[in-house]
Amino acid sequence: AQSVTQLGSHVSVSEGALVLLRCNYSSSVPPYLFWYVQYPNQGLQLLLKYTTGATLVKGINGFEAEFKKSETSFHLTKPSAHMSDAAEYFCAVSVGANSGYSTLTFGKGTMLLVSP
Amino acid sequence: GAVVSQHPSRVICKSGTSVKIECRSLDFQATTMFWYRQFPKQSLMLMATSNEGSKATYEQGVEKDKFLINHASLTLSTLTVTSAHPEDSSFYICSARGLLAGSGRYNEQFFGPGTRLTVL
Numbered sequence: 252a253q254s255v256t257q258l259g260s261h262v263s264v265s266e267g268a269l270v271l272l273r274c275n276y277s278s279s280v281p282p283y284l285f286w287y288v289q290y291p292n293q294g295l296q297l298l299l300k301y302t303t304g305a306t307l308v309k310g311i312n313g314f315e316a317e318f319k320k321s322e323t324s325f326h327l328t329k330p331s332a333h334m335s336d337a338a339e340y341f342c343a344v345s346v347g348a349n350s351g352y353s354t355l356t357f358g359k360g361t362m363l364l365v366s367p
Numbered sequence: 368g369a370v371v372s373q374h375p376s377r378v379i380c381k382s383g384t385s386v387k388i389e390c391r392s393l394d395f396q397a398t399t400m401f402w403y404r405q406f407p408k409q410s411l412m413l414m415a416t417s418n419e420g421s422k423a424t425y426e427q428g429v430e431k432d433k434f435l436i437n438h439a440s441l442t443l444s445t446l447t448v449t450s451a452h453p454e455d456s457s458f459y460i461c462s463a464r465g466l467l468a469g470s471g472r473y474n475e476q477f478f479g480p481g482t483r484l485t486v487l
Contacts, residue, residue, distance in 0.1 A: 287478075294373075294460050294478040295411075341410065354401065355476060357410045 253278040253344045257358035265366050270314075270329040272361050274342035277323065284325040285343040285355065286316055295341065301325065312336070337365045370394055371463050373479035380451055381487055388446045388482045390461030396441035397463035401476060402434075405458040417444055441465070451486045458483050 258273040276282055283302050287295040299310025306318040316327045325342060342358040370393040380386050390400060399418050403411040415431075417423035417438035425431045433455075435447040444463075448455055462476040 292458075292481065292483065294371075294480040295462075296478070297475065300475070354413055354416060359410045360408075362408075 253282060253346050253356050255342050255344050255356055255358035257340075257342050257361050259361055260359065261362045261364060263364040263366065264332045266334055267331050270327070270332045270336065270363065272327040272340050272342075272363065274316075274325045274327065274358060275323050276325060276342075276344045278344055278346055280346050283345040284316075284318060285345070286310065286314070286325075286327050287341045287343060287357075289339045289341065289360075291338075298327070298340075332363075332365050334365050334367070337363055339363075369475075369477045371397075371461065371477045371479040373459075373461055373482050375482060376480065377483045377485075379485045379487065382452055383450055385447055385449045386451055386484060388448075388459055388461075388484075390444045390446070390463065390479050392442050392463040392465065392477070395463075395465050395477075397444070397465040398441065399464050400438055400444040401462045401464075402436060402444075402446050403460045403462070405460060405481075407458075411460060414446075448484065451484070453486045456484055456486045 254277045256275045285300045286298040288298050289295050298314050299308045301308045301318045309315045314329045339360050339362050341360045343355045345355050372391045374389045402414045404414050405411050413426050414429045415423045415425045415436050417436050419438050419441050423436035438444040458481050460481045462478045464476045
């Protein structure tokens with residue numbers, strides 16, 4: 252079975268500072284990895300995903316993440332935080348993604364707080 | 368493309384009543400739909416997976432007789448919370464996956480905006 256660990260339930264940064272949200276996964280087979288953002292009382296929006304190929308993945312809103320197999324990590328970064336980035340971020344893993352029955356396993360989430 | 372809607376967005380009901388939540392894929396055919404439950408400040412927990420035309424597969428600990436799921440068409444799945452109680456109050460989110468015409472994209476789940484259920 253796969254699992255996801257997000258270090259830090261809350262991360263606080265100043266506007267313009269680097270954003271780093273940590274995600275480590277556990278999987279016995281090559282995983283597909285995702286980062287989602289959730290604004291209050293809304294569903295999830297996909298930021299980016301890693302399936303195969305290039306390990307540095309660029310997503311929407313200036314976010315990117317790097318798949319590091321040796322470290323079993325998929326940390327999310329953004330060079331310069333914006334006030335609108337304040338939200339809950341979820342890392343998720345899926346295995347057997349080509350199967351019609353694959354499911355997502357989510358981490359517990361990290362709340363990103365951005366101060367002026 | 369790839370829009371998933373949920374209705375209603377918010378519902379308040381009395382204890383003992385049943386509530387139906389609809390999940391629709393608006394611009395693609397969803398062969399599989401997923402229902403999640405999210406408690407305040409917590410992650411999403413998968414409740415069940417439903418494939419069009421077949422019975423839903425429930426996760427361990429989820430009562431199938433309490434949370435009735437129907438996936439009768441490729442664009443609609445419903446979750447009915449039967450005899451709701453205050454402990455059923457939660458944020459329910461659906462997601463859908465299928466083949467997007469002309470895109471070659473199949474495996475990504477697209478999430479609905481969620482339904483806030485409050486049981487008094």
